[in-house]
Amino acid sequence: MRRAVGLGAINKKKLAEAKYKDKGSELAEEQLNQMSKQLDAFRANLEEFAANHRNDIKKNPEFRRHFQEMCATIGVDPLASGKGFWSEMLGVGDFYYEIGVQIIEVCLATQHRNGGLMSLEELLQKVRTTRGRSRQAQDVSLDDVMRAIKKLKCLGNGFVLHRLNDGRFMVQSVPAELNMDHTSVLNTAQGTGHVSIKALQDKLGWQKERSMLVMDRLVQEGLVWVDDQDREGRLYWFPGLFPDT
């Protein structure tokens, strides 16, 4: 019975460890090969699916949304790259990236008026108008626009969705820092489209200084218009909350 001591044993141990290490990297290579094969098989499956259902994705917003949700559950982003399988074979990429371009253009065109803050419904309407009159062009859903906006975030222009108390969404397309106070003001304005310093004091219980600070900031950012014609005092209007003119 030999006991594992001495130089011999240490060397043997080192050798064994080295062998295990090699085995480990060999396994990774094998796995890469396996993945490559699986990818080829998957590509064939996807081609078949595309042949049958590519049109369904283009024409049916419900199906499109289901597709997106299923991809999300397994941790796959079909819109990550125009070079991805999903984009190339199903055409989902072109569909959503084009909406992205249209969203940016609409936001740029209206920025001088609303400072970079507009309601999601207004954005959707305007995007549909940009797309033209054909029925197919109109089949863009709210879900489609929201997903396109999420993708635009990484371009650094501050694309963000704000959820108001009544469930509506506002789209911000400029990188202004909107903190909780600003969102509270937005919520207070949502019924009428405007607020006053007094309204903020009454409805939110804020001190005058705090209200002034927040409103000055919003004026600076160009997100509100000042209206001194009302007898009761200065009103601040949010063009982003106007009904569409």
Next chain:
Amino acid sequence: MDRFEWSDGKLKEGETVIKQQGGVKISDGPEKTNFENGLAQLTHSRLIWRSPQNQQSIVCLHLSLVLFVEEMSDGRGKSPKLVLHLQSPRANQPKGPVYSSQHTHIRLGFKEGGANDFNRCLSEVLARKVWEFAPVSRPANQPRKIHAGIVGIERNLEKQRKETDQNISKAFQDLDKLIGKAKEMVELSKKISTKIKDKQGEISEDETVKFKSYLLSLGINDPVTHETHGKGLKYHEELAKQLVAVLQEPIEENGGMMALTDVFCRVNRARGIELLSPDDLLDACKQFSRLRLPLRLRIFSSGVAVLESISKGEDEKVFEAATLLEEF
């Protein structure tokens, strides 16, 4: 089993067999019956079972009596069974092989296999409940079908709607299958990614790049491999060079700087098809400095991202202005 009725096996008008399977036996709850090894046929409204020996021995079950279906494995290598849970029999239940049964379910055994397929078809038919829409069968001496006029149009629309429904439900099914396959690869990629993280240097750089391209194809975002500085994907390198070729002049004319959203719109409008994703654009721009291209990506503290011309950018302009001032 008392919900079954004797049948002459003839299909009703408009009824078609969606799926059939041989070697099927019916059990009344857990109890065996004589109805073994027959041909089970599934239509939109009924389940018909035909005996192999006796042509007259045919029973059928109206699908409106089926509450739901589940699969039951019989263990010990036996073929799986389908359990059909049934509603209580109707008062006017026509005569069937069994007068009354204490069981509320029947089981179908599939000696020759096909349980899964049959279950899938059965579940689909049950979901659509076509018998609720089925027209009442006409007695023989009514006028012939109306193809023209409002009724004809309505009938066509209804037919189209049903076809679309069928197509869409098939689309959903195909999609679920496809996603299932994608899921396997996501799992595999996670394993590989962990390996790469644990032993940097054991995997060659080429293999890492190969792996990155697989992830790109599938749309998997892997933070471990995504941010590695160094060799990027060939796709992004090529893209970077293309972008510079297209954008250098417009950017210099625009004052040496252009917002990334602006770049995104211009590039995609020019391409028309095979558009770039925002991530593609960003990843390509990140390669500029490594490839020593004359444009650079600059991100301000506010988060705004711009592409800047190296020779005509902000710093250079400031330098130029300062030099000019000094000369005075």
